[in-house]
Amino acid sequence: MIEKIKKEWFSNIRGDILSGMVVALALIPEAIAFSIIAGVDPMIGLYASFTMAVVISFTGGRPGMISAATGAMALLMGPLVRDYGLEYLFAATILTGIIQILFGVLKIAKLMKFIPRAVMIGFVNALAILIFMAQVPHLINVTNITYLFVIITLLIVYILPRFLKVIPAPLIAIIILTAVAIVGNVNVSTVGDLGKITQSLPSFFIPNVPFSFETLAIIFPYALALSIVGLLESLLTASIIDDATDTDSNKNREARGQGIANIVTGFFGGMAGCAMIGQSVINVKSGGRGRLSTFVAGVFLMFLIMVLGSLVVQIPMPVLVGIMIMVCIGTFDWSSFKYLVTAPKGDAIVMLVTVIIVVATDNLSIGVIAGVILSAVLFAAKISHVKMHKQETSQGYNYAVEGQLFFASVDSFVQAFDTTIKNKQISINFTNSHVWDDSAVGAIDKIALKLKENQNTVTITGLDSASKKIVDKLAVFPKQNAKLSDH
Amino acid sequence: MYSTILLAIDGSKNSLRATTEAVKLASLQENAVITVVHVLDITQSKYDVLHAQGKADLELTRRKKFLSMEEYLQSNNITYKLLFLHGEPGPTIVEYANQKSFDLLVIGSRGLNSLQELVLGSVSHKVIKSVKCPVLVVK
Numbered sequence: 347m348i349e350k351i352k353k354e355w356f357s358n359i360r361g362d363i364l365s366g367m368v369v370a371l372a373l374i375p376e377a378i379a380f381s382i383i384a385g386v387d388p389m390i391g392l393y394a395s396f397t398m399a400v401v402i403s404f405t406g407g408r409p410g411m412i413s414a415a416t417g418a419m420a421l422l423m424g425p426l427v428r429d430y431g432l433e434y435l436f437a438a439t440i441l442t443g444i445i446q447i448l449f450g451v452l453k454i455a456k457l458m459k460f461i462p463r464a465v466m467i468g469f470v471n472a473l474a475i476l477i478f479m480a481q482v483p484h485l486i487n488v489t490n491i492t493y494l495f496v497i498i499t500l501l502i503v504y505i506l507p508r509f510l511k512v513i514p515a516p517l518i519a520i521i522i523l524t525a526v527a528i529v530g531n532v533n534v535s536t537v538g539d540l541g542k543i544t545q546s547l548p549s550f551f552i553p554n555v556p557f558s559f560e561t562l563a564i565i566f567p568y569a570l571a572l573s574i575v576g577l578l579e580s581l582l583t584a585s586i587i588d589d590a591t592d593t594d595s596n597k598n599r600e601a602r603g604q605g606i607a608n609i610v611t612g613f614f615g616g617m618a619g620c621a622m623i624g625q626s627v628i629n630v631k632s633g634g635r636g637r638l639s640t641f642v643a644g645v646f647l648m649f650l651i652m653v654l655g656s657l658v659v660q661i662p663m664p665v666l667v668g669i670m671i672m673v674c675i676g677t678f679d680w681s682s683f684k685y686l687v688t689a690p691k692g693d694a695i696v697m698l699v700t701v702i703i704v705v706a707t708d709n710l711s712i713g714v715i716a717g718v719i720l721s722a723v724l725f726a727a728k729i730s731h732v733k734m735h736k737q738e739t740s741q742g743y744n745y746a747v748e749g750q751l752f753f754a755s756v757d758s759f760v761q762a763f764d765t766t767i768k769n770k771q772i773s774i775n776f777t778n779s780h781v782w783d784d785s786a787v788g789a790i791d792k793i794a795l796k797l798k799e800n801q802n803t804v805t806i807t808g809l810d811s812a813s814k815k816i817v818d819k820l821a822v823f824p825k826q827n828a829k830l831s832d833h
Numbered sequence: 834m835y836s837t838i839l840l841a842i843d844g845s846k847n848s849l850r851a852t853t854e855a856v857k858l859a860s861l862q863e864n865a866v867i868t869v870v871h872v873l874d875i876t877q878s879k880y881d882v883l884h885a886q887g888k889a890d891l892e893l894t895r896r897k898k899f900l901s902m903e904e905y906l907q908s909n910n911i912t913y914k915l916l917f918l919h920g921e922p923g924p925t926i927v928e929y930a931n932q933k934s935f936d937l938l939v940i941g942s943r944g945l946n947s948l949q950e951l952v953l954g955s956v957s958h959k960v961i962k963s964v965k966c967p968v969l970v971v972k
Binding site: 459462463466467470582585586589590591592623627630631679681685 | 876879880887891919
């Protein structure tokens with residue numbers, strides 16, 4: 347136990363502290379921008395990033411992963427904040443935590459691996475599109491100087507990392523352009539126009555909402571959506587970190603840990619959060635491996651806000667818009683265009699439908715659920731059908747079966763045969779098929795016996811060993827004088 | 834002669850040529866073993882994980898990329914193992930090579946991305962600078 351704590355916390359102290367600080371610097375602009383997407387004060391996202399990171403560094407299942415306020419979650423909570431106010435957001439955040447703990451305890455988190463990859467690709471693409479769309483209002487009917495700031499930000503974040511890797515480029519963009527705006531007295535909107543920054547630690551309070559069934563009815567749909575989306579992004583992130591660091595992680599513990607972190611966050615006036623792919627990648631790239639890196643990221647972020655809070659309000663909005671555009675470009679899976687062409691048609695459709703439904707409903711969870719249902723339906727439709735290839739030979743017919751033969755697909759198998767033919771040699775080939783159950787064997791029997799009744803000879807070829815076993819055990823047609831009624 | 838050879842590949846044409854040279858050297862020596870390593874950086878991890886359905890599928894798609902190379906090694910009766918390492922390609926190869934002692938490192942001279950090379954310098958160049966064993970760069 348102590349051995350494990352030592353390994354997860356203190357095996358990479360120098361790397362973890364440095365990378366944690368880098369992540370904290372990279373987190374600040376994103377936490378502020380995601381707060382603006384959710385329609386809340388920047389402090390809500392900053393507090394959330396602090397409490398999420400610190401709590402999950404103890405409770406999470408994936409050391410080295412960074413959790414904080416995220417775009418995916420911020421996008422979901424917008425309507426709740428707009429219609430009911432901040433207190434309901436805190437209450438929903440706490441309920442999200444409770445649902446996620448339940449998911450963890452019931453081991454539902456593990457089931458998430460069954461979410462088809464087409465849905466996951468659709469999810470990240472839709473997320474990128476939604477974050478981008480949230481930036482559009484900041485780009486319409488604005489001054490030329492705003493566009494200039496956005497463009498300079500983009501140039502800095504894309505060109506600078508080629509030469510300077512230690513300090514996150516978005517932070518440098520912020521420092522330079524905030525200085526320019528202050529010194530040059532440039533007229534651009536700032537973070538301060540959209541909310542206040544308080545230079546104090548978050549404090550514990552109980553959300554001021556009526557404890558009634560009505561409240562629950564309002565927040566439950568939001569909490570459920572937040573729970574699903576939060577776990578989805580976190581488990582995807584965890585799998586990426588698992589792979590990149592060649593280690594394993596406990597997904598159910600991550601679900602429970604995120605639940606605890608969200609409960610704490612809600613009670614300390616933060617918005618629900620989850621793991622972030624981008625920040626976790628930065629952490630691993632900067633040498634972070636252990637829980638200490640996540641902890642340092644949270645603490646250092648809060649420290650910076652306490653010290654520099656008065657400067658944060660002066661950050662020009664277009665810089666944040668530029669950084670968000672960079673986040674979109676980094677989130678979007680650009681190979682998707684190739685995927686649409688090369689992937690099986692069904693997968694491509696599922697991916698597109700997931701994206702379209704998310705964009706249409708503005709809700710990531712609805713898109714994911716729709717995508718999962720659609721791929722289940724397509725899978726069932728595909729598997730409940732066998733393809734039959736009929737070929738005429740000199741003595742009769744060859745039938746080749748393609749697909750899974752079981753109770754749901756026997757109809758398409760039986761219908762393919764013409765049982766009225768007489769005195770022919772019929773061969774049925776199962777090389778591209780598998781016989782699953784007694785309904786399948788029954789169907790083969792039925793066809794074979796009917797054909798035999800009309801003085802045809804029937805041979806079965808190409809059965810794989812498992813299929814052969816079940817056919818040998820159950821089939822009656824090979825026996826002399828076998829009749830349909832024997833079955 | 835060279836009995837333990839480390840072959841670093843990235844799937845490019847030059848790394849295929851490096852493979853051919855490594856096979857030639859390994860054929861000279863009985864009991865020679867080629868350790869083939871391919872380094873995946875975190876961007877690749879991100880892409881691969883998103884596009885794979887679970888761990889087994891991930892492993893399979895990665896191995897598939899090097900199927901023809903494995904067949905080539907097998908057809909020449911070479912004893913080899915194929916490893917996937919994670920991290921920045923240059924430092925990761927150096928770390929692995931210095932950790933175990935190899936008689937020789939074989940590496941292709943130019944990787945896939947020429948734009949990156951222009952800005953960041955080539956992987957093989959970085960490797961040559963800090964690896965302890967002799968290096969054969971194949972162009």
